[in-house]
Amino acid sequence: MFRNIKTYRPEALIETARFRSYVESFESELLRGISTLSALAIIQRHPEEGVYGYQLLKELEQETQKTLVIEEGTLYPILRKLERDGLLVSERKESSGRPRKYYKLTEDGQKLHNHMIGFFSKLLEAIGPLIEVDIKLPEKKYVYCPNCTNKIPQSTDVRFCNICGLNIEGLSK
């Protein structure tokens, strides 16, 4: 989904046929899940009016300082898959004289998004020492369910994880 915008010297190791395809498939595997997560994260920011594809890509580009550059057409099949899976709902609306399809998170989509974000955050934290990066999770703001890694805001008065049902009362700080 994400476009590779890197170019290398012809004699560089990863320009060789063998390593180039290896690196490309590694990157695309890694980015497949992240692309979904990133798209959902942007959509989550527009709970009322929703967001249309082009706007989503623009925001993503700005947020990631153009590190994640999407091959734009590939976003739409992903949005449609998320819609079919019940994570998103869409609505066609006119905006600036042009019809656009606005996407919003469903209630289930919101829950799953929190779970996916929680999982990815905990995963990053766990592998941080291996890749020599320091990941600090905002644990003052959120509780990460020890059972399913769901990300739950500390401010909400929740007794049970809304994904796996674990009692998380004692975990709030």
Place this chain on the structure above:
Amino acid sequence: MNYQNESKELIEAFKEEVKKKVPIWLKTQVTELKDFLDELEDHIWDKATEYANGRDPEITHVREAIISMGSPRKITKEFKTRGNPKFFITEELWPSYYKSLIFGAVIVLFINMLTMGFDLAKPEANIGATIGQAFEGTFAGFAYVFVGMTLMFVQLSYHGYLPEDFRKMAEAREKKELLKKEARRVGKTVRPERTKKPKREKSVIPSSGSYLFEGIMAFIGGGVLVFYPFIDINRVYIEYWMPALPGWLKLVGGVMLISGVIRFSQALIGKNRRLQQFFLALGIIPMCLSLALWLQVHFNPDLVTNVLSSRFPATNIPQIILAIVVVLSILQIFGMIDEIRKIVKLEIKGFEKKESKYEKLMNNH
């Protein structure tokens, strides 16, 4: 042509190219496909307007915007990642696969048992041999169903089909039927929406899909002729009047099976030029055998000529059979020539990528 029209044409060509490459399940969902293509178009106009700094985009801006969309192949590839792979067939399709296997197996069992019933009813029936034959036919049928269904479901999984797509297709068909009925009731005729299809250039060899289809057909046809489950119904008649026919039918079936194996292999190979050429050449062998078998119909009167001549003495049966054999033999020879033509064409052109209208337009601007 002004810029606006040129831009529209370019976008339409891009959409057409995407449409061509979407998996079959999406093609069947007309509204969803149209909505998806419209969404792509909206995006292109947004992007082109951005490139034009908010002014009306020119053709170059539209072209840049289309490039930023990614290739139609890559866009549609995302649709093919549906389903969780599980031994070549997606997890979602496994229940339908099981059901189809069972359904196929039941039909095979039914045919074989029916044949066995007819056979056992005859006074001279050899019970042991008949039962043995029926089981042999049943297991061979199971094997055919298994191979055919598996290949079909592997192909469906590859295209990202999900069970709900079958349901949607059925619903769409029902809706269409209802509309037709309604129109008939009010005395109007409903004509399907006609869209102007761009003329498609023929590729050097048929697609993997059509080879797979040919393979399955050859397997089914060949299997029926080799194991000929209905022979016991009219065995006495055939053995008396046309004693050479069962053997001849088995040979035809065998040749069809060989062709089926070759077609399957061609479907699996895909765009490997050398292997395709090898199998195209190999395909000539069963064609030669078929030719020999057609000629046999003329040269061996025991096959059908004698029996037909005795039944219809007033007609010149040998002449009619000769005419049929000549026509079929000519067709067979043309088939062989066509295979040779494909080998040569592959050598000269390879799997030449035909420039689509979209690519032509993109390259021109």
